[in-house]
Amino acid sequence: MTGRQLGPVLLTARGVTRVHGEGATAVRALDGVDLDIRLGELVAVMGASGSGKSTLLNIVGGLDTPTTGSVTLAGDELSALDARARARLRRRAVGYVFQDFNLIPALTAAENVSLPRELDGIGGRTARAEARAALREVGVDHLADRFPDEMSGGQQQRVAIARALVGPRRLVLADEPTGALDSTTGEDVMRVLRARIDAGAAGLLVTHEPRFAAWADRTVFLRDGVVVDGTGRRLEPWSLQAAGSI
């Protein structure tokens, strides 16, 4: 996709390495990853199982910390924040969408979407209004009072996208969000995610399916924790923008 207007950089990763464990059993899940994501941009992440995709999402979303390297989100370097400030930034700026939707079964669609905002200390009335607006943006406001088991998979995933991008949240991290959906519903969910990002957010999308990656502005390939191009060659940071655009 070309010609899209991109906004300022929202997320920067520089030299991010993550080693799990120690000594002989240590696993280098990420090894020197550089990445920039701008507002309005959706970046797909592809790679074999175990290549470090989920680890990358967890680190840029502040759920995990790099062994070395830095992550800057909305102008704040995550490692410079204490755990409490990092959790606050994560709640305000980052939303996750998972393969299995992860909605809370005992809450309605509207309650699932307003919950993170209420946890943020936003008043109930405001949180409910924001939830309604978020559900409307993804086309499921008519399902606001339904419980997750009363919705289809595609509808639940739309609610999860609304929850990820409710209020001021600008970064959506989606780990195989179409993995549990048939391909038609998957395309539908991608269209919604794309539209929501175009309206003023940024996203990182893990997928194994080229047809879903085609909704992204570019694709980053991981192999053994290293960003490579489509041929498996390691890329230098200066060439990422050009070579990563497919």
Ligand SMILES: Nc1ncnc2c1ncn2[C@@H]1O[C@H](COP(=O)(O)OP(=O)(O)OP(=O)(O)O)[C@@H](O)[C@H]1O
């Ligand atoms: N908490 C952990 N402790 C030890 N090793 C871990 C941990 N989390 C991940 N790993 C290892 O780090 C590597 C990257 O894992 P990661 O979950 O990021 O892969 P992935 O690309 O998301 O794979 P998949 O496509 O199967 O979801 C793997 O070798 C994995 O076994």
Ligand SMILES: [Mg+2]
């Ligand atoms: Mg994974």
